[in-house]
Amino acid sequence: MYAQQVDTGSKGLKSLDEMSPEERHFQEKVDAEVRIEPKNWMPDGYRKTLIRQISQHAHSEIVGMLPEGNWLTRAPSLKRKLQLMAKIQDEAGHGLYLYSAMETLGADRDEEIEKLHRGEVKFSSIFTYPTLTWADMGAIGWLVDGAAIVNQVPLQRCSYGPYSRAMIRVCKEESFHQRQGYEILLTMMREGTDEQKEMVQDAINRFWWPSLMMFGPSDTNSPNSAQSMAWKIKRHSNDELRQRFLDQTVPQLEFLGCTAPDPDLKWNEETGHYDFGEIDWQEFFDVLKGHSPCGVERIQQRKKAIDEGQWVRDAAVAYAEKKQANNAA
Amino acid sequence: MTTDQALTEYLLRLADTDMVLAQRFCEWCGNAPALEEEIAMMNVGLDLIGQARNWYDYVAELRDDGHDADFLAFRRNEREYRNLLIAEQPRGDYAVTTAKQFFFDVWHHLVLTRLTESSDERIAGIAAKGLKEATYHRRRSTEWMLRLGQGTEESHRRLTDAVQNLWRFTYELTDTDEIEDQLAEAGIGAGNVGDVWRAEVARVFAEAGLELPEPARHFYMDGKNGKHTEHLGFLLAEMQYLPRAYPDATW
Numbered sequence: 001m002y003a004q005q006v007d008t009g010s011k012g013l014k015s016l017d018e019m020s021p022e023e024r025h026f027q028e029k030v031d032a033e034v035r036i037e038p039k040n041w042m043p044d045g046y047r048k049t050l051i052r053q054i055s056q057h058a059h060s061e062i063v064g065m066l067p068e069g070n071w072l073t074r075a076p077s078l079k080r081k082l083q084l085m086a087k088i089q090d091e092a093g094h095g096l097y098l099y100s101a102m103e104t105l106g107a108d109r110d111e112e113i114e115k116l117h118r119g120e121v122k123f124s125s126i127f128t129y130p131t132l133t134w135a136d137m138g139a140i141g142w143l144v145d146g147a148a149i150v151n152q153v154p155l156q157r158c159s160y161g162p163y164s165r166a167m168i169r170v171c172k173e174e175s176f177h178q179r180q181g182y183e184i185l186l187t188m189m190r191e192g193t194d195e196q197k198e199m200v201q202d203a204i205n206r207f208w209w210p211s212l213m214m215f216g217p218s219d220t221n222s223p224n225s226a227q228s229m230a231w232k233i234k235r236h237s238n239d240e241l242r243q244r245f246l247d248q249t250v251p252q253l254e255f256l257g258c259t260a261p262d263p264d265l266k267w268n269e270e271t272g273h274y275d276f277g278e279i280d281w282q283e284f285f286d287v288l289k290g291h292s293p294c295g296v297e298r299i300q301q302r303k304k305a306i307d308e309g310q311w312v313r314d315a316a317v318a319y320a321e322k323k324q325a326n327n328a329a
Numbered sequence: 330m331t332t333d334q335a336l337t338e339y340l341l342r343l344a345d346t347d348m349v350l351a352q353r354f355c356e357w358c359g360n361a362p363a364l365e366e367e368i369a370m371m372n373v374g375l376d377l378i379g380q381a382r383n384w385y386d387y388v389a390e391l392r393d394d395g396h397d398a399d400f401l402a403f404r405r406n407e408r409e410y411r412n413l414l415i416a417e418q419p420r421g422d423y424a425v426t427t428a429k430q431f432f433f434d435v436w437h438h439l440v441l442t443r444l445t446e447s448s449d450e451r452i453a454g455i456a457a458k459g460l461k462e463a464t465y466h467r468r469r470s471t472e473w474m475l476r477l478g479q480g481t482e483e484s485h486r487r488l489t490d491a492v493q494n495l496w497r498f499t500y501e502l503t504d505t506d507e508i509e510d511q512l513a514e515a516g517i518g519a520g521n522v523g524d525v526w527r528a529e530v531a532r533v534f535a536e537a538g539l540e541l542p543e544p545a546r547h548f549y550m551d552g553k554n555g556k557h558t559e560h561l562g563f564l565l566a567e568m569q570y571l572p573r574a575y576p577d578a579t580w
Contacts, residue, residue: 062364069358076571076580077399078382081355082375088358089371096364134571134580184580191579301359309362311487312423315480322479 002060002124002148004216005288006053009045010227030232035161038104046231049224050160051105052121053233055112058098060124061091063116063298067131068140076134083180084137090173097169101162117303125284126214128292135188135196135203141181143204143211143249149174150245151215154235163233182252189256204253205261212276213284215242221281246274332515335508336449337388338411339518341401342553343440344384345412348402349561350433351377352568353420362423369469373430376462383455403572407555407562414552415498417561424477424487428495431470435529436502436522438467443519452517471533478537485538492539500545501552502526508553 016024022041029036036042065088072088075081099109115121126144131137152174155167185203188196216222216238228234236244250267253260264277287295330338354374361367385398396404415433420426441463444456477484503523505513512518527544534541550556571580 065367066359072355072358073352073567074570076403076578078378078385078402080580082378082382085355085358085371085375085378089368089375092364092367092371096368099364187579193575193578195575196578305360305362308360309366309423311481311483312362312366312477315484316476317480318484319476319480 002064002151002214003053003056004122004125004214005222006049006056006224006228008049008224008227008231010224013226013230027230030159030230033157033159033232035164036159037161045227046233047105049228049231049233050163051102051107051112054098054102054105054163055107055115056122056124058095058102059113059116059121060127061095061098063123063302064127064144065091066298066301067127067129067294068137070131071134071137074134075137080137080184087141087177087180090177094166094170094173097166101160101166104162113302113306117299117306119290119299122288123298124214125287125292126210127298128287128295129206129210130294132206133199133203135185135199136207138181138184138188138200139203139207141177142185142252143181143207144214145174145178145181146249147211147214147245149178150241150248154241157232157235159232182256185256185258189258200256201258204258208260208262209279209283212242212246212279213287215239215245217281217284218279243273246276250274330508330511332511332517333391335511336517337391338508339512340384340388340391340452341411342413344381344388344401345410346416346433347377347381347384349410349412349416349564350430351375351381352564353416353426353429356420357426366423373466373469376459376466380455380459380462383458387451387455399572403569407557407565409555410552410557410561410565411555412552412557412561413498413501414550414558415495415501417552417558417564418495418498419560421491422487423473424484424491425495427470427473427477428488428491430466431474431533432495432499432502432530434463434467434470435533436526438463439522439525439529440519443522447518448516474533474537474539478534478539488537489539492542496542497545497548498550500547503544504547506553 014023016027019027023043026036026040026042026046029040036046068084068088068091072081072084075084099112102112103109112121116123126147131140149171152167152171156164156171158164158167185200188200192200219225219237219239222238225234225237229237250260250265262277264275266275268275286292290296351374354370354377357370358367361370381402382398385401388401389397413433415429418425418429421429438460441456441460445453445460447453447456474488477488479485503521503526505521505523509518509520513520531541550558571578
């Protein structure tokens with residue numbers, strides 16, 4: 001979900017004959033569904049692609065805490081406050097174990113975070129959108145976590161062992177978040193006032209298209225997919241996953257009693273899938289380039305937290321060193 | 330005051346203090362100095378809201394006036410809130426949050442320990458559950474007092490400033506009023522934990538290289554009886570915004 005347009009640095013796929021013996025051995029293992037582990041030989045491009053993808057994924061978990069954090073101090077009941085806090089805490093945890101998975105590839109967490117703060121690497125486009133009402137907490141749980149699950153379920157079988165194992169844990173928690181998000185909306189629609197129902201529809205109107213964009217550009221415009229698929233980092237195309245998400249989400253939308261902001265959305269008997277309208281790709285690419293509603297603020301907040309926390313981390317290190325010196329003496 | 334009236338007042342103090350402190354933790358979301366601290370603070374915040382809910386539920390049952398825990402948390406104003414003053418102080422930097430939490434945690438741990446022996450079984454049960462959490466909270470904030478106290482010159486300076494600023498509110502942790510004395514005599518409340526609190530704080534201060542100030546004295550403010558600093562109103566305005574703006578809504 002949280003990784004879009006990951007550059008593989010590859011100009012085209014090599015056939016087994018064109019590969020070096022090491023590369024061929026590696027590719028054969030991947031083809032045979034044998035997991036690649038940190039100490040195994042791997043092509044440089046594979047390593048770099050994974051570092052890019054996992055760091056982007058981890059950054060997205062951490063930046064993704066902010067739109068929800070925006071409502072944490074205003075959650076409307078004890079139950080909702082506890083739920084939201086636990087959800088955000090899970091996301092911090094996901095970020096942590098994704099950074100750990102990334103570090104098994106030789107990358108450094110602090111360096112990668114600095115790259116994020118310098119704007120050199122991306123986080124998921126979805127988290128640049130503002131959260132304007134409490135209903136957005138439901139819409140994010142349902143749609144954003146829902147899209148994330150569709151994207152991450154195949155990643156549980158990713159060829160890189162530490163990443164695939166991290167995903168197994170993440171997916172379990174995301175499913176829980178998605179049900180919670182849906183329940184927030186359902187409560188407002190079933191038991192809420194007219195104002196609350198309007199809030200729900202408004203949140204869906206705003207998060208519908210950005211959620212569909214989470215799957216990345218359409219297959220015809222996704223130059224890195226072929227290499228990622230050959231390496232079995234990626235298992236399905238962007239459009240395939242987007243369709244899967246849509247097919248499972250529309251019945252849930254109807255059950256809520258809400259509508260999608262898409263006049264072209266309709267069931268297609270022949271294909272057995274929902275047809276939907278054209279995504280505004282201009283908006284997607286604008287957002288990725290930084291021309292986004294809250295992208296600047298998200299990074300500013302993250303950078304501020306880390307910069308202002310420097311003295312705290314320094315103190316912790318200095319104290320640990322003193323303690324160690326005392327123990328040695 | 331009847332024992333029941335005293336009891337609901339006493340429980341609200343415990344509940345409101347937990348709630349207000351947790352709200353300050355919520356403000357740290359996305360702003361913590363490290364990811365690990367982000368998670369740890371959420372943990373403590375979750376524990377505190379959970380405990381607040383248990384106390385509020387009990388108050389709601391005792392009062393039996395049709396108002397539930399959410400009403401108690403989200404519909405009472407600043408003069409009705411009974412939290413300790415130290416809980417409502419702004420989160421400040423990490424030194425302020427650490428010192429504030431440490432002063433509270435030592436007190437909280439002592440109080441809950443005594444409450445596990447309360448003649449009121451409901452209180453004893455809630456306290457026993459909360460005590461496990463409070464034991465971790467106290468260990469965590471004590472460790473941070475040592476880290477910041479002994480860490481670097483800057484961390485020591487910041488912690489010293491934080492202590493100087495917050496110390497004046499600690500009299501609420503060491504003094505008791507009539508309600509607390511009444512309930513202690515009835516074998517229900519924790520009574521005064523001031524001496525033990527001061528001894529424990531002194532021990533950690535010595536290890537952290539901090540100077541222990543003279544005991545704080547009462548000075549007009551009285552959080553336990555609803556006379557707060559100016560910070561609480563803003564905290565509640567934010568926290569209670571939705572239930573107050575949409576009084577008929579179901580969330």
